[in-house]
Amino acid sequence: MMGKILLLRKKPLTILACVLAAALMFYVVNYPYAVSAAATKRQLPIYCVQRDQKMISISFDAAWGNEDTQQLIDILGQYDVKATFFVVGAWVDKYPESVKALADAGHEVMNHSDTHAHMSQLSSTEIVADINACNDKIEAVTGVRPTLVRPPYGEYDDHVVSAIRSMDMEPIQWDVDSLDWKDLSAADITQRVVSKVQPGSIVLFHNAALHTPEALPGIIETLLQEGYTFVPISQLILPGTYNTDYIIDHTGRQCPC
The missing domain is CATH 3.20.20.370 (Glycoside hydrolase/deacetylase)
Structure with a gap:
């Protein structure tokens, strides 16, 4: 009986999690620019520069x-x-x-x-x-x-x-x-x-x-x-604004990242 009670209590939480996940996915799909802007707000220094020459x-x-x-x-x-x-x-x-x-x-x-x-x-x-x-x-x-x-x-x-x-x-x-x-x-x-x-x-x-x-x-x-x-x-370094699309960060990702 106790097992059934616990199961019933978990159900609403599971449904709520699914609803939130679906809402998040809808937002990402329909508002990608907003998500992209939020992801690139952080300012970073220059770690390296994309160069074709050695x-x-x-x-x-x-x-x-x-x-x-x-x-x-x-x-x-x-x-x-x-x-x-x-x-x-x-x-x-x-x-x-x-x-x-x-x-x-x-x-x-x-x-x-x-x-x-x-x-x-x-x-x-x-x-x-x-x-x-x-x-x-x-x-x-x-x-x-x-x-x-x-x-x-x-x-x-x-x-x-x-x-x-x-x-x-x-x-x-x-x-x-x-x-x-x-x-x-x-x-x-x-x-x-x-x-x-x-x-x-x-x-x-x-x-x-x-x-x-x-x-x-x-x-x-x-x-x-x-x-x-x-x-x-x-x-x-090249003139212009440097951002997360143009530099490498401390994790070692390749430029441009």
Whole structure:
């Protein structure tokens, strides 16, 4: 008897679930544009760019020491590769000569925040102030004001992206992480990068990572042999609005997604 009572109680819930599912399906079929618009409201930074040519960018985040900065400049110069360095304002304060050396060598010096704060925990006003503080420091050393920002820790949300774009700047992520910050061996870094690169990729390295200078020549030589060319990120990205139809997200979906 108890089993029958439970069965009778479940029936209305089952019917209600079926009705809701049918209503949802009707809405999706009859109002696809509304569903599509809702799905693409989230703002995302640029992870990579759709490119038919075998063109990629390599980037470095500089927030720690500068002991290998000149070595990286020399290696990149040996292969005539121009890269993008995202530097923290505090790093500019501490190593202005390294910032100038990067710019003098033809590399892009872009913004990695002023204090390496968690931007998602800041208000939009605080984000703008932080980015402008770093921009001012970079411009004072290089004479060029940054146009790209890489939020610290790779963290962002809609309000972070909106605040950055309100400054006519573009937030930049990456689709290939060398994981050099984990102190992987040079061989592991090389294998990881060359196996994941695709046309339009943005590769993440770190200034002052233990084995990056050792791995970098092999990575560049291998990719050059595969027909890749290297350009700074500002030359890789295309003008226009970037959205979920045009970039890759952190899950590793192919561009365009």
